[in-house]
Amino acid sequence: xxxxxxxxxxxxxxxxxxxxxxxxxxxxxxxxxxxxxxxxxxxxxxxxxxxxxxxxxxxxxxxxxxxxxxxxxxxxxxxxxxxxxxxxxxxx
Amino acid sequence: xxxxxxxxxxxxxxxxxxxxxxxxxxxxxxxxxxxxxxxxxxxxxxxxxxxxxxxxxxxxxxxxxxxxxxxxxxxxxxxxxxxxxxxxxxxxxxxxxxxxxxxxxxxxxxxxxxxxxxxxxxxxxxxxxxxxxxxxxxxxxxxxxxxxxxxxxxxxxxxxxxxxxxxxxxxxxxxxxxxxxxxxxxxxxxxxxxx
Numbered sequence: 001x002x003x004x005x006x007x008x009x010x011x012x013x014x015x016x017x018x019x020x021x022x023x024x025x026x027x028x029x030x031x032x033x034x035x036x037x038x039x040x041x042x043x044x045x046x047x048x049x050x051x052x053x054x055x056x057x058x059x060x061x062x063x064x065x066x067x068x069x070x071x072x073x074x075x076x077x078x079x080x081x082x083x084x085x086x087x088x089x090x091x092x
Numbered sequence: 093x094x095x096x097x098x099x100x101x102x103x104x105x106x107x108x109x110x111x112x113x114x115x116x117x118x119x120x121x122x123x124x125x126x127x128x129x130x131x132x133x134x135x136x137x138x139x140x141x142x143x144x145x146x147x148x149x150x151x152x153x154x155x156x157x158x159x160x161x162x163x164x165x166x167x168x169x170x171x172x173x174x175x176x177x178x179x180x181x182x183x184x185x186x187x188x189x190x191x192x193x194x195x196x197x198x199x200x201x202x203x204x205x206x207x208x209x210x211x212x213x214x215x216x217x218x219x220x221x222x223x224x225x226x227x228x229x230x231x232x233x234x235x236x237x238x239x240x241x242x243x244x245x246x247x248x249x250x251x252x253x254x255x256x257x258x259x260x261x262x263x264x265x266x267x268x269x270x271x272x273x274x275x276x277x278x279x280x281x282x283x284x285x286x287x
Contacts, residue, residue, distance in 0.1 A: 013193045014188045015192065056239065057239050075112035083129065
């Protein structure tokens, strides 16, 4: 009965994931925060989705520090030489 | 060679690779990343007198590069209507049953380990890079500015000439796609750790 009540009075999961994503960029209104908490009581998947949004943000923010581990395209020697020549001309 | 020419050449040796990789993950195309790095160094030469050593050389150069990348994205927004209809129309509808709840067999799996434990894994970052590369160019620009660089939403909208609503739709799609890609290619694999 409680599950049915919550299912009826909170956003469906398809809508909830959109709301969770938007809450990463805009404050979530109080009423929606309450609905979200209720929805999480009956839906572990949406709760996981929110955790994973935060997980992705946390790792994305660290990406630059680890860019060397993620790169498969070297900064070619030719490109470096070309840039050095341009700089030499510019710095005269 | 004068002192500035010597310093500029050293910048390329000391910081070129780092700047290139920083740019590449955001713009994806090697030739664009090279151009941005070149523009960064040229701007640094022109503005060297204003560099008072208040920050490290690398921080200073990365700061210039960030602005060059923003300019690149701004131009990207102006040149197109900034939509990618095929990608944006994919709501991953198969993940949900008709009345809108998760399909229990296709809902998000538990992700382990914790973020700080994967940070040192080179394989994870390669998967992350590959997943990001699958996003369309404009969507990736929005995601990298917002999620990697923490650019405020209003500023992203201004740079790309899009509305708040456009931004939220693009971010929602990007996050859904990235989540799915990371789950399939990392977290659900033996190397990744849920199994």
